[in-house]
Amino acid sequence: MRGAAWLVVICAALALGWRLWPPSPSWNPWTPLDVTAPPNLLTPYKLWRLRGDPGLCAQALASSTLKVIAQADTTGDSRCPLHDVVRISGGPVRMSSSFLATCPVAVAFALFERNVLQPAAQAAFKTPVVQVDHLGSFACRNIYNRAQGRLSQHATANALDIAGFRLADGRRVSVLKGWAGSAAEAAFLRQVRDGACTSFNTVLSPDYNAAHRNHLHLDMGPWRVCR
Incomplete structure (x- = not known):
């Protein structure tokens, strides 16, 4: 033949x-991503599809337990336009404050909290994370606040900076102090950093440069970086 x-x-x-x-x-590449389903080989592909399909992303986000409020798109000639953005006020864990996020960032965060953050906390401390302390998401600025250059992923709320975590036993683990802190804290933060790379496209930690000494930068931009 x-x-x-x-x-x-x-x-x-x-x-x-x-x-x-x-x-x-979960194994059908054409069905929406279900945040509650265990991740598999198709999860990165399904995450990638969300970037260009707001309706598909909304379906994926609806499968999470995040508390979100859809935000209106910005109008006019804004230097930092916002499209398909939600405000996240909480969910399985508290937030130090609500923050804006693109739909893909919101879905990636939901996956991260469920499949990376909580298992890492249980492994290191035998107790869950109850609050995420962050430094914000939206900021209309260039990378590193430079006068020239390309816009940061923060300029479209496509990034989130996490400063630390609060545990159910009252302990706080900060990136600034914990990265070179006790063995348990250092191992936990590195496990969180490495695991975040399975959900977010770019993850930058204190190992990247001094500008990230006090936070983990997570974004859904076009570049794949995990450091």
Whole structure:
């Protein structure tokens, strides 16, 4: 049988198998991302699809337990326009204050909290995180506040800076003090940093440069960086 004929047979077999034994939603690349489902090999692809499809992103966000309020798009000739942004005020953990976030950042944060942050806290301290302390998300500025250069991901609320975490036993773990602190705190923060890279496109920590000595920068920009 020639190659083209084999290809037809294989495609027909795959189509029949798909109809007879359809994959679960989490393994179907065309179904919306379910934040409550265990991550798998398709999760990064489903996260990537959210960037260009506000409706699909809204469906994914609806599967989370984050408390969000949709925000109106900015109008006019704003230097830092906001589109498809929500305000996050809480969820499974408290926030030190509410913050603006693009829908993809909100979904990535929900995945991060569920699959990375809480397991890391249980492994290191045997107690959950109850509050995330952050330094903000939206700031209409260039990278590093330079007078020239490209806009920061913060300029479109596509980034979040996390300064530390509060645990159920009353302990606070800060990035500034904990990165070079006790063995448990240092291990926890590095596990959180490494795990965040499975949800966010860019994750910058004190290991990156001195500008990030007191926080973890998480964003859903186009560059893949994990340091």
